[in-house]
Amino acid sequence: MSGLPMASNLYFDNHFKKQGVKLLPNEFYMTSEDMVLVTVLGSCVAACINDRTAGIGGMNHFMLPDDGSDASHASSDSMRYGAYAMEVLINELIKRGGRRERFEAKVFGGGAVLAGMTTINIGDRNSEFVRRYLALEKIRIVAEDLQGAHPRKVAFMPRSGQVMVKKLKTQHDPVVVEREQALVQRTPEERAERLAKARARVELFQSNAAGAKPRVELFTTNTPAASVKRPRVELFTSRPKTVEEA
Numbered sequence: 001m002s003g004l005p006m007a008s009n010l011y012f013d014n015h016f017k018k019q020g021v022k023l024l025p026n027e028f029y030m031t032s033e034d035m036v037l038v039t040v041l042g043s044c045v046a047a048c049i050n051d052r053t054a055g056i057g058g059m060n061h062f063m064l065p066d067d068g069s070d071a072s073h074a075s076s077d078s079m080r081y082g083a084y085a086m087e088v089l090i091n092e093l094i095k096r097g098g099r100r101e102r103f104e105a106k107v108f109g110g111g112a113v114l115a116g117m118t119t120i121n122i123g124d125r126n127s128e129f130v131r132r133y134l135a136l137e138k139i140r141i142v143a144e145d146l147q148g149a150h151p152r153k154v155a156f157m158p159r160s161g162q163v164m165v166k167k168l169k170t171q172h173d174p175v176v177v178e179r180e181q182a183l184v185q186r187t188p189e190e191r192a193e194r195l196a197k198a199r200a201r202v203e204l205f206q207s208n209a210a211g212a213k214p215r216v217e218l219f220t221t222n223t224p225a226a227s228v229k230r231p232r233v234e235l236f237t238s239r240p241k242t243v244e245e246a
Contacts, residue, residue, distance in 0.1 A: 006030075013038070016155065023061045028089050030058025030158070032096065037156045040168070041109035043123035045130050045146070048106045048156040048163055049089060049139065051098040057158025060089045064126055082129045090137070105134050106143040106163050108154045123147060 007027040013020035016036045021029050023039040023046070031037075037059045039046050050057025062085035094100065110127030127146040134141055145152065145165050155164040 007037075013155075016157075020155075023059060025061050025063060026085070028058060028060035028085070028092070030056065030089065030092050030096065032056045032159065034159055035157075037158060038154065040151060040153050042111055042113045042151045043109070043126060045107060045109040045126040046154055046156075047086060047089065047130055047134070048108070048154070048158075048161075049093060049103050050158050050161040051093065051102045052104070052159075052161055053102050054097045054099065055159045056093060056096050056098050057156070057161060058089050058093055059154075059156050059158070060085050062086075062126075063122065064129060082126070083133060086130070086133050086137075090139075100137075100139070103139045104142045104161060105139050106156075106161070107131070107134070107141060108145050108152055108163075108165060110146045111148050111150055111152065113149065113151050 005027050007021050007023045007029040009022040009024070011020050011022065012018075013036050018034060018036055020036040020038055021031075023029055023037060025044055029037050032055050037048075039059065039061045041061070044061055044063040046059055046061045048057065048059045062082060064082050090100070090103070093103070107127075107130050110123040110130075112121075112123045124147060130146075131141065131144075142161075143163070150167040150169070153166040153168055157163070
């Protein structure tokens with residue numbers, strides 16, 4: 001199993017009436033069971049990928065581990081970390097019978113939920129990264145709900161690919177606020193330490209993949225944003241609904 005932790009917070013979801021898993025930052029989960037994978041996102045991004053034919057899917061929850069302030073090498077290192085999180089999910093799906101050409105992705109998060117986040121622009125960078133990564137991997141994004149000013153609660157049904165999204169009011173979700181404030185307040189030394197740990201994970205992961213050609217070198221700060229307009233997630237507006245369906 002990869003070094004990226006598989007989420008272990010299992011519970012019974014009363015809303016969806018099925019077993020669920022709650023993902024924390026820097027975790028992933030994949031399954032062929034009829035379950036719901038749930039996470040809450042601020043500036044982080046979650047990629048939900050499934051293969052309907054194989055009846056398998058998974059979700060990750062990650063954030064590029066720096067704010068881009070170190071122009072010497074932070075950007076390439078942070079993108080290696082993001083690529084690592086994506087590769088772990090994709091490779092685990094393939095091991096369980098998924099086929100890359102059948103994968104469909106839905107991506108969420110990247111919100112600027114605090115005033116300080118607009119300054120260091122982490123949500124935008126996370127959003128641009130996941131779009132570029134999936135485009136270069138030729139995995140189709142069939143729906144997205146990225147950026148904006150709100151945190152989100154995302155519920156993903158991996159077998160069918162159905163996703164439900166609920167926009168949250170920041171002041172009503174102190175956990176998201178605390179996470180984002182901790183990110184803003186992180187010192188350059190703390191960011192450097194996190195980057196060093198990210199590099200070590202990526203190097204270990206790549207060395208274990210026999211013959212694997214690293215894809216992360218394709219991502220640079222000069223890479224233009226994808227010109228294709230991505231499909232937006234359609235949101236239900238009727239008052240009885242508590243979630244929106246993608």
